[in-house]
Amino acid sequence: MPASSPEQHWPAPVAAGPVDAVVPLPGSKSMTNRALILAAIADGPGTVERPLRSRDSELMVGALRAMGVLIDEEGDGWRVTPGALSGPAQVDVGLAGTVMRFLPPVAALAGGPVRIDGDPRARERPMGPIITALRALGVEIDDGGRGALPFTVHGAGAVEGGAVTIDASGSSQLVSGLLLAAPRFAKGVEVRHEGPPVPSAPHLEMTVRMLREAGAVVETEPDVWRVAPGPLAGRAWPIEPDLSNAAQFLGAALVTGGRVTVPGWPSDTAQPGDALRGLLTAMGAQVERGADGLTVRGTGSFTGLDADLHEVGELTPVLAALAALADGPSRLTGIAHLRGHETDRLAALVTEINALGGDVRELPDGLEIRPRRLHGGVFHTYDDHRMVMAAAVLGLAVPGVEVENPATVGKTLPDFTELWTGMLRTG
Structure with a gap:
């Protein structure tokens, strides 16, 4: 105790x-942090309207800014202007699952190293599957063999992408993180889950829905998600x-x-x-x-x-x-x-x-x-x-x-x- x-x-x-x-x-934390990711890697400026302003969303804003994304106050929301993602950068994910699982695939698109760490408890949360998946897609990650935070993503400015199999039974965020960045991968991504059922299926539906609203081509079948490479529209994201x-x-x-x-x-x-x-x-x-x-x-x-x-x-x-x-x-x-x-x-x-x-x-x-x-x-x-x-x-x-x-x-x-x-x- x-x-x-x-x-x-x-x-x-x-x-x-x-x-x-x-x-x-x-506003919804889950929608806010997904919208920030999609806006940050879009083809043009966008806005996040009536977002949640909390530690989790501010950590996401801080992480994206650290990698070169311009995020400015606009009315009751944020205006997001994408740019070339870059390192070196230091990212604090706090205890936010959406930040610690959504940021590494985006960091892989940056030109330069991005070190990711968080609160002490964050170092105990499941991260191994997304580290393993990114390595399988050609991303260099230095985690000291821990399969957990802290680690450094050595971004090369691009990710080849392709097919990968993971066990996402610990968190649906492990799948969502890969899917959100996938339109910017050269081959997109096919994520296949093997293991006990993935929890929080509605959050995966949210990810797929928001990707499609941004113009991504997404196909799903039981325990398989495919995102094709292609443009993402800069748009307004009203948050529920x-x-x-x-x-x-x-x-x-x-x-x-x-x-x-x-x-x-x-x-x-x-x-x-x-x-x-x-x-x-x-x-x-x-x-x-x-x-x-x-x-x-x-x-x-x-x-x-x-x-x-x-x-x-x-x-x-x-x-x-x-x-x-x-x-x-x-x-x-x-x-x-x-x-x-x-x-x-x-x-x-x-x-x-x-x-x-x-x-x-x-x-x-x-x-x-x-x-x-x-x-x-x-x-x-x-x-x-x-x-x-x-x-x-x-x-x-x-x-x-x-x-x-x-x-x-x-x-x-x-x-x-x-x-x-x-x-x-x-x-």
Whole structure:
């Protein structure tokens, strides 16, 4: 259990009654960082409109600027002017999976060495498959034999490309990273996955959709993705609200028996967070999407959840918190890959919910949760933004929950605590 001091703690507010709030959310992290990559290697200038401004997206901006891409403020977004990618450059990926997996193929297109490193935990996250894949495509990478960060990509200004086989069961980002840069490879790329199922399939659909919107030719079949070499249009990229970041706000409607609306919920999206509509309905919420956005109403009680979350693993921490407060047991499966996320999320959720009096058991591929009366205490967050959000949900119904290091939400939602307390004030 990590050490912490009281001044790093945030007392999670208890709901005084049913919430009744409209919560506008900033842009999708996943869309923002994909749009930045595609804009950086396009044939002409483009814009990223209403992007998420968070640690993860700022790290992506900083990495691209380090390699010579011009990114300027324009209105409420960024104007991206591609240029010749170059090194030497130093890139900090922090703890951002999208940056650490999307940048190396782009760095291979740079003329010169690009050294890539990140937070200590980032050095433990799965990177071997993309390093091996890039080497198979002719890219020189010096990783000291670790198969992990830090490493240096010795960019030659071009990548031959071709066919490559990887095991992407640790993260769909390993595939997306190769696909996003592939139109600039001389032969494009064919990525074939061999291994246990790739998690977070909606994120791969997002990658394919955005590549096609930029003009790339993409073909897919089960566990195979082909991107042809060719031009990428400089264009405007409007960014949708981050639907995964809606989970805790919509969950508050269940916990308090209230109502929460997230405006701007898209009618057609590849974001995994859209699955919240079905998952919260299964727990007893009333869910309606209309002109005002997505509205979730709670009834004052809600049931447990039996669900395979393989494609939407990032929703697990908040769903586990809801399950700990539900009226019956829950079983969340298909999420063994979460052991390799910002922290081992399965172990962290078991440890922290049980420390508050819960009954959570780790399964080979998930969690089994039996609701019990919970009590206050320090909820450690392991530098994981989703753990802060899970703790806030528990705090709605459990007095005395002290959330360690709430600032870690800066990774994807810097204004989280302000949005959270604002939601409760309007209830």
